[in-house]
Amino acid sequence: MASKLMIVESPAKVKTLGKYLGSDYMIRASMGHIRDLPVKRLAVDVDKNFEIEYEILDAKKKTVTELKKAATNATEILLATDPDREGEAIAWHIAHILKGKTQGKIRRVMFNEITKSAVQEAVQNAGEINQNKVDAQQARRVLDRLVGYLVSKELWSVITRGLSAGRVQSVALRLIAEREEEIEAFVPEEYWTISAQAKIAQADPFQVKLVRMGGEEAVVAGGELAEKVVADLTSKSANIFDLRHRTTKQKPNAPFTTSTLQQESARRLHMSVKRTMMVAQKLYEGMDVGDEGAVGLITYMRTDSMRMSPVAVNMARDFIKETYGDRFLSEKPRQFEKKGKRTQDAHEAIRPTSTQYPPEKVKKFLDKDQFRLYELIWNRFLATQMADAIYEGVTIEVGVGELGLPAAGQEKGTDGQPQYLLRALGRRLLFSGFRTLWGEEENGDNGKGGKEEEKAVDLPSCLFEKAREENAKEIPCPEIGDEAVVSDIDGEQKFTQPPPRYNESSLVRTLDELGIGRPSTYAQIISTIQDRKYVIRDDRRRLEPTELGRTVNSILVKEFEDVFNVKYTATMEEALDLVEEGASWTDTVRTFWEPFEKDIEKFKSRRSEIKKTTMASTGRTCPECGEGELVERWGRFGKFISCNRYPDCKYIEKTAKGEKAEPEATGRTCPKCNEGELVKRAGRRGEFIACNRFPKCDYTEDLSVPQFSIPCPREGCGGMITAKKTKRGKLFYGCTNWREKKCQVAFWEKPVEKPCPNCGYALMTIKDDSLVCPECKHKEPYSGEEAGSE
Secondary structure (H helix, E strand, O other): OOEEEEEEEEEEEEEEEEHHHHHOOOEEEEEOOEEOOOOOOOOOOOOOOEEEOOOOOOHHHHHHHHHHHHHHHOOOOEEOOOOOOOHHHHHHHHEEEEEEEOEEEEOOOOOOEEEEHHHHHHHHHEOOOHHHHHHHHHHHHHHHHHHHHHHHHHHHHOOOOOOOOOOHHHHHHHHHHHEEEHHHHOOOEEEEEEEEEEEEOOOOOOEEEEEEEEOEEEEOOOHHHHHHHHHHHHHOOOEEEEEEEEEEEOOOOOEEOHHHHHEEEHHHOOHHHHHHHHHHHHHHOOOOOOOEEOOEOOOOOOOOOOOOOHHHHHHHHHHHHHHHHHHHHHOOOOOOOOOOOOOOOOOOOEEEEOOOHHHHHHHHHOOOOHHHHHHHHHHHHHHOOOOEEEEHHHHHHHHEEEEOOOOOOOOOOOOOOOEEEEEEEHHHHHHOOHHHHHOOOOOOOOOOOOOOOOOOOOOOOOOHHHHHOOOOOOOOOOOOEEEEEEEEEEEEEEEOOOOOOHHHHHHHHHHHHHHHOHHHHHHHHHHHHHOOOOOOOOOOOOOEOOHHHHHHHHHHHHHOOOOOOOHHHHHHHHHHHHHOOOOHHHHHHHHHHHHHHHHHHEEEEEHHHHHHHHEEEEEEEEOOOOEEEEEEEEOOEEEEEEEOOOOOOOOEEOOOOOOOOEEEEEEEOOOOOOOOEEEEEEOOOOOEEOOOOOOOOOOEEEOOOOEEEEEOOOOOOOOEEEEOOOOOOOOEEEEOOOOOOOOEEOOOOEEOOOOOOOOOOEEEEEEEEOEEOOOOOOOEEOOOHHOOOO
């Protein structure tokens, strides 16, 4: 009979750990936090040194009773919650509840990976709860509650009920909103690029671009100058002015941290940050891989360390040597170190737990997203121990016309610098090394906008030294001074580009670089600002602030500049890290609270004034009272028009009255008839998109339906659950395969990608302040909707 009790967070770990620990252990799951701050009260006494009022969550009362019962006869209790601050706090709360209910000693167990050796070693080295970690978590929780509860309440008073602010969430919104302001204020500048085809000897022609004129950087600002340059290039002789070769080595990237995994998953797999973390959690907790049963495939996925254990490094090197050969192995074992003060090195980087499970071997046991993410983690980890990729680079410059200036002592193809200099860059892979697994990097947004960057082009093989050496046939070797023929000269008008909107990958990178929040919270941050309708995704999956989001941001930045400030928020993160090293958590919170309290009091005194800034005048007199002015206000369902004498006058218009608005062009072709143009119109249920050939074409898009999409939970369906409306306009969520596969999965309440901890159903639905399982009706609090969350 089991005499020892191990408590974990997730029920998904129970099966995996039971296989490793044997019959001496009972394993129970807390299913996350069992105690927390009450949802409907501040529960932090700022006058009593920030004394916290905790309570057992309603949904966990049954769980607590079961844990107490299991602890009664246990000779030892091992708290094996997740190895981070949040997990440490959960262990502390469990220990508090079980204290006095058991005769056994309560000890803390942590493992970075769920493998037999790691679990058994962790049990043998069980220790005590780290109070500093607990205090760091409490400090963060109190700060988030103070900001979330108090600021959200003020937003309700000046805009509308149901809004929220968060200590980190609102700074993320600020970044997105300010980037939008940059884009709107951007003034494009005209410039022209001059390109041509160059041919030397018997080689195929290649593209060159103008880079210098008259010995200076080429700046072609207008069409008139562009025409003159094209005419000059057409009439003048050309030769090879310079030809440079270089051999370069490219090293692999570090193994994944939480932040870099989220970025690369979004970029390569087009997987949301939230989805990435959910899939990674499953890979960590354990997947059933056939006869072997449940196996934890990756190490803990919430880490900002790049460290890899020597055992893991040797494991990777042995696999590379056996699979790819000695040539593909790096000269010596590689380790990586993250720069910056905020790295927490308690855990390893994210990596596979064993090379016994290559992606192809376990593919049949994983769904599509699980396999793709596991393969990404596998390839990144093994690449760290592979040889550098080796490239030969070539720069060829073609000079046109004589400028007659000295060439700075360099022997080029002429006695002086050319009037025009055209350049081409080329690169050839000599040895793939780690790129065998990781592939070539795709070009993406540099986040800066401006002019296009110079890119490599295909060059003739005769320009590459290594290509000539490898080719058995003799290839003529071009030399500086050789004649070149420039043809097909073309000038193209372009304009400098504004910085792009953030996407999830670039926002995570920016938050991480600025030291805002923790990587483990990024998924919740990005999810929350979209759930609150502060931000939507545009047609390129980039994050665009809504009018509501910009209104909220404007108020927060103006009234709480010292709180929702990038630098200040990063400083607070550093202060929280110091608490984990032993600093007083109450002193840290007090440093924040004292100026914040003054801001709150100032806001309260200016409520009426601030509220007026959120209303837009229509210039119309109220038709009901004849005294007030009609203004646009924010409501629960968006903007509406009402009398400014409310509550004395309760006149309301759900939609603006008056002249019918002209259809607004979208610039899109109708996907149904391929002839008409899609235009935005106003209807009795709000704005919608329609074909301008109506009634000949009846294509429409309902803009009142929120953007929403998660995988259908029905096995083998492959569809997506999206937001829809009934004929009567009621919102619901149903599968896109309802016609093709007659999938009838649908929900009235909004679903979220969170498996039910009770029955394992793939999602739960939001009802009031709770998550409810559609299958077994299991119910638990929904912290994601809480005002105090990041």
